[in-house]
Amino acid sequence: MSASSETGASPGGPSETPAIPIHLRPARAADVPALVPLLLRLKRLNEEFDPLLKVREDAESQAKSVLAAQLDDPKSVVLAAEGVGADKDKVVGFVRAVVRERPFYTPEYEGVITDIYLLPLYRRHGVGEYLLKEASNALKAKGAGVVVAEFPAQNEIAIRFYAKRGFRPIQLLHARPL
């Protein structure tokens, strides 16, 4: 999977090739040390939106074990985005997703994107869209009939990002502390 290979049109728009090229590939165990700080950055960003998303003290070791487990899980998709040029071999972003069964609805399986993160310099160049598309394809290959994005309710940037790409809210998660 490479950004320069043509992989089809995004919904409602022309086909996208990221202006800053990246190389996207399935993450490997050796990527975990590079993925952990990116995952933590995303969770700390989520923390900004809601106190109920406060990052745990042990988040770092959690990130390590969760990622390691997911890499071996056939229901999971973890893609690592590598930079090119000076950033070659550097992981500059990732997407993490999992296929879940929907026992009462059709389609029977949903692919849930739990994380998409890119380092700031790689944003706004169509790379995020490319990550979304590749993750969707991988989830579809694993049997998902619908792709779902999970993010903080107050994250307006994510709301706009997904809305532009044909996503709409189907279920809400309302919370109160106990």
Next chain:
Amino acid sequence: MAESTAAPVDDGRPARRGARARRSAGTRGEGQTKALGRRAVALSGFYQGKVETVPKVPVRSLRDFALWYTPGVAEVSRRIQADPELAFDLTGRWNTIAIVTDGSRVLGLGDIGPQAALPVMEGKALLFKWLGGVDAVPLPVSAKTPDEFVRVVESLAPAFGGINLEDIASPKCFGILETLQQRLTIPVWHDDQLGTAAATIAGLLNALTLTHRSVATTRTVLLGAGAANLVTARLLLALGHDPTRLTLVDQHGILDAERDDVDELMLRNPWKYRLALRTNGGGRQGDLAAALVGADVLLAASTPNPNTVRPEHIRAMARDPIVFALANPVPEIWPEVAREAGAAIVATGRSDFPNQVNNSLIFPAVFRGVLDARARAIPDEIVIAAAKELARHAADKGLSPAHILPTMEEVEVFPHLAAAVGDAAVALGIAGRRRTHDEFLERARAIMGRSARLVRALARARLTPAMPSVKSLEGRNEP
């Protein structure tokens, strides 16, 4: 005009002090500031306000009110209703601005609220009148959110020819200014951003000339990423500074696209976030010391502490470095310490050292200029035009390491600055009144001159009581 050019009231600088005070300026400065504070309280109690409304028309008898008020005034209103632009000809709107604050970041006092901000806004209004001939109305407002603040200012706009935002906390000041600039058709200015940045740029341009540098090839470090420095960075980029040779440093160190807090900045301070992505080419990381290695210029606008910048930091800079230490009332490094460490040119925010970077050099003339041009906005081009004109006047008098900016005594600069601003508005096509350079200049001289004469005439006529001694006031046993 301005005989007394001691410390501008607007930013807490201590008054002019003798050279003797410099050596131990730290402790002495505190004592001096305290003494000034006591006098200010006593005199505020005596005068009970610094500006008042004074008639501009003759009143021979009550009968004149048939003209100034009803019934005659109704026709004036009808004319304005038919042609709103006439408000600028038939009322004082052409020369009246509002000084609006929410009191969220007043001087070095922090969030003291609108009521306590009033004396500061009064002082600013006095400066506007005295230096720029501008009728400025102090308007602290209770507005909790930026949206609420914007709505309040929008609804005030019909009464004013311009808006001066004052002492609003960063970063909300950026969004407020941007939104108001988009929505209003009168010029909106935030002095803590634009005034300070323009004065900084003016001094810097001359300092670069003196040390045979150019903006395009200079490596610059900005210490402090608040209202002033974020705009200084923006203006530098507009002037052709290479973004990769620009490095911002704040309390967390070098601002970089991959710094840990960069996502938080994206949400809370997109202005700083954008600079984080563009600047610091080569991805330097670390603290101020790391940023300054090999740098040509340091522009510090951070916290008042003379040990913020160390001599070894200066020694690590390029040859003949330029150091602006602009924190008030105490600079980030004392000028003599910076010079001993090799700084070729040093500027501070204080009037008792050479090269005072003072926003009072900028804002009165900028408003004189935009009001006389009836400019619909104050884009960065105007800010830069003002900075360049200020720099040119210092250069005309001869540049030296101790003279890169005009002093507040050089009052002849103000009308020229106003004319340059007027010219820029005309050239940009945003002037409602297209005047020639000489017309702008003469008009500014006349209005500014009248204002100074007015203040003196009021004093001569004893309508403004002579300034009493503080001792006599404190003996009076009043609050």
